[in-house]
Amino acid sequence: MIAFDLVCSHGHKFECWFKDSRSFEEHKSIGIIHCPVCNDHRVEKAISTFAIKKYSDRREEKEGKKEEKINPSPDYQALQVITEYVNKNFEDVGLDFAKEALKIHFGDSKKRNIKGMALPDEEKVLQEEGVPFFKIPLLKHLDN
Numbered sequence: 001m002i003a004f005d006l007v008c009s010h011g012h013k014f015e016c017w018f019k020d021s022r023s024f025e026e027h028k029s030i031g032i033i034h035c036p037v038c039n040d041h042r043v044e045k046a047i048s049t050f051a052i053k054k055y056s057d058r059r060e061e062k063e064g065k066k067e068e069k070i071n072p073s074p075d076y077q078a079l080q081v082i083t084e085y086v087n088k089n090f091e092d093v094g095l096d097f098a099k100e101a102l103k104i105h106f107g108d109s110k111k112r113n114i115k116g117m118a119l120p121d122e123e124k125v126l127q128e129e130g131v132p133f134f135k136i137p138l139l140k141h142l143d144n
């Protein structure tokens with residue numbers, strides 16, 4: 001499953017889950033994706049927000065590469081907590097997220113928690129390379 005942040009032609013942002021990237025294109029081409037706010041069928045993928053979790057606490061280092069899975073619920077309060085946590089503990093690398101995540105993944109950069117934004121194509125590369133990351137919606141859009 002893959003989550004896409006979508007935006008309609010009126011600028012409403014929402015999240016949709018699909019089997020894979022192709023499934024999004026298929027659903028879109030037959031016009032069954034619509035904006036939950038205004039029912040608009042003209043939707044596009046928005047730039048996604050990502051965060052990556054560092055590999056190491058000591059236990060994980062001993063057992064080798066083992067990632068803690070964080071599956072944020074769409075619940076607003078949970079999102080607030082996660083956003084606060086990420087803002088406090090993750091270094092913001094902005095649009096360099098994918099580049100930096102790959103560097104960390106291949107050991108070219110110091111292992112640390114980073115957050116930033118990635119385009120759908122970059123997300124695909126991260127998935128193909130097996131880079132552990134999770135995605136959270138931007139809270140400021142939920143406030144609209």
Ligand SMILES: [Zn+2]
Pocket residue numbers: 008009010011012035036037038039040
């Ligand atoms: Zn809309």
